[in-house]
Amino acid sequence: MLLYGLLLLSLSFWTSHAVFKIPLKMFAGKFNASVQLDLRALRKNQSAVESGLSLASDPAGIVNFLDMINNLKGDSGRGYYMEMVIGTPGQTFNILVDTGSSNFAVAAAQHPYITHYYNRALSSTYQSSGRGVAVKYTQGEWEGELGTDRITIPQGPSGTITINIATILTSEGFFLPGINWQGILGLAYPLLARPDPSVEPFFNSVVKQTGIPDVFSLQMCGAGVSASTTADPAGGSLIMGGVEPTLYQGSVWYTPILEEWYYQVEVLKLEVGAQNLNLDCKEYNSDKAIVDSGTTLLRLPGNVFSAVVEAILQTSLIDDFSAGFFEGTKLACWMKGESPWSLFPKISIYLRATNTSQSFRITILPQLYVQPVTDIDGTFDCFRFGITSSANALVIGATVMEGFYVIFDRALKRVGFAVSTCAESGGVPFAEIAGPFLAEGVASDCTSGMPLREPVMWVIAYALMGICALVLIVLLILLMLPCQRHRDGEITDESSLVRHRIK
Numbered sequence: 001m002l003l004y005g006l007l008l009l010s011l012s013f014w015t016s017h018a019v020f021k022i023p024l025k026m027f028a029g030k031f032n033a034s035v036q037l038d039l040r041a042l043r044k045n046q047s048a049v050e051s052g053l054s055l056a057s058d059p060a061g062i063v064n065f066l067d068m069i070n071n072l073k074g075d076s077g078r079g080y081y082m083e084m085v086i087g088t089p090g091q092t093f094n095i096l097v098d099t100g101s102s103n104f105a106v107a108a109a110q111h112p113y114i115t116h117y118y119n120r121a122l123s124s125t126y127q128s129s130g131r132g133v134a135v136k137y138t139q140g141e142w143e144g145e146l147g148t149d150r151i152t153i154p155q156g157p158s159g160t161i162t163i164n165i166a167t168i169l170t171s172e173g174f175f176l177p178g179i180n181w182q183g184i185l186g187l188a189y190p191l192l193a194r195p196d197p198s199v200e201p202f203f204n205s206v207v208k209q210t211g212i213p214d215v216f217s218l219q220m221c222g223a224g225v226s227a228s229t230t231a232d233p234a235g236g237s238l239i240m241g242g243v244e245p246t247l248y249q250g251s252v253w254y255t256p257i258l259e260e261w262y263y264q265v266e267v268l269k270l271e272v273g274a275q276n277l278n279l280d281c282k283e284y285n286s287d288k289a290i291v292d293s294g295t296t297l298l299r300l301p302g303n304v305f306s307a308v309v310e311a312i313l314q315t316s317l318i319d320d321f322s323a324g325f326f327e328g329t330k331l332a333c334w335m336k337g338e339s340p341w342s343l344f345p346k347i348s349i350y351l352r353a354t355n356t357s358q359s360f361r362i363t364i365l366p367q368l369y370v371q372p373v374t375d376i377d378g379t380f381d382c383f384r385f386g387i388t389s390s391a392n393a394l395v396i397g398a399t400v401m402e403g404f405y406v407i408f409d410r411a412l413k414r415v416g417f418a419v420s421t422c423a424e425s426g427g428v429p430f431a432e433i434a435g436p437f438l439a440e441g442v443a444s445d446c447t448s449g450m451p452l453r454e455p456v457m458w459v460i461a462y463a464l465m466g467i468c469a470l471v472l473i474v475l476l477i478l479l480m481l482p483c484q485r486h487r488d489g490e491i492t493d494e495s496s497l498v499r500h501r502i503k
Ligand SMILES: *[C@@H]1O[C@H](CO)[C@@H](O)[C@H](O)[C@H]1NC(C)=O
Pocket: 032, 033, 034, 035, 036
């Protein structure tokens, strides 16, 4: 999912041309309520920093883990990327790591927001398949050509791997200002691959060709780091083939992968502060709950989002707080050194455990969801709300993932969470994990009754088309029978009904 943080500043900029008020909230003596901050200087064409990525695809050898530590750079707003070498001779690129899609794609033509692109003509090992391919994400899309080439990963499994590559020839809203990557590595399952699931995704190829275990794990270390400090991006690790114990502390809790397309999991309950939101658990999974490194924020289904904001307002010590902050249209700024985090509650997400009558909870502290974005004149620190609403999914994006070491254990069809070693400040962790809890009351399925998923829809569509074809054939035969038992009008009515059903 490429849904970075486009949310906050952009709306503010649309609604006011030059000067706009940002909701300042500070404590007596430190807050000058008459300050009107001119944010023109900060305006950077809605860069990825201000907005964030939303990159869920929308479909509709010898492994040395130590070599892989710190092989990522980036932050939640612009995404985490890894260096990869493509073609013969090798061309080097930064590739965004996205667990919400399944195509490997790299820029193959000039674009204003990227520094360089993959030149297929210069690679003796590139083979075009002659097929076109297009991918749409929650935010952004691209089109190009499918082919194969060899790649190596300097800080990954050793050896050369031949993989499917989509070369991006045109794109819209995909590459954003401020990003430092030129391609995307979709780590989800074949079902999401475009144009169809026969295009083997990158990690499937790696496992087949190198023999590493079918597991990868991600540590993203941007928590608490202001996204605008571009000089020295935060780091992270993508461990391919297993789990590196130095990257987490405490125990690992696993939740089953419900269906292998996205990394779809089951959310049982949400708490703000220690208060249960008490919504029907189906609402939390409407119409799916997924773990997606390519989405900047924690995205919540509309009803859930409203309930969370309401609960934060009730629990927090903040009164008279601008709604624009929660809507993502405004930043909140505090005097430098005046940390806002003590004003906000913890948020807990309960996931079903592998023992399905139990659950465990992952808890994020405000340090993860009230995110420093920029400062003003060295006087104020400004923050955005790291949670937003979504029309079709609960997305556990970078906002949450930055607190945890997340293990995508495809071999055992489960996703593991443990507290990340890099999500802390001064020894105080930004994330907590606890369990087991009885999954009482929600022992039943929290996901049934949801709208049909796209692949299922296709099967149904084809089945319907088959039935319609049969009906049409029968109708034609009836028409041609000498003994016409139906009047023409009736048949016409019937077939138009059939046509209507196809639609
Ligand atoms: C508050 O800010 C305004 C505008 O910047 C300034 O003129 C005024 O002196 C400030 N007041 C205090 C008490 O700092």
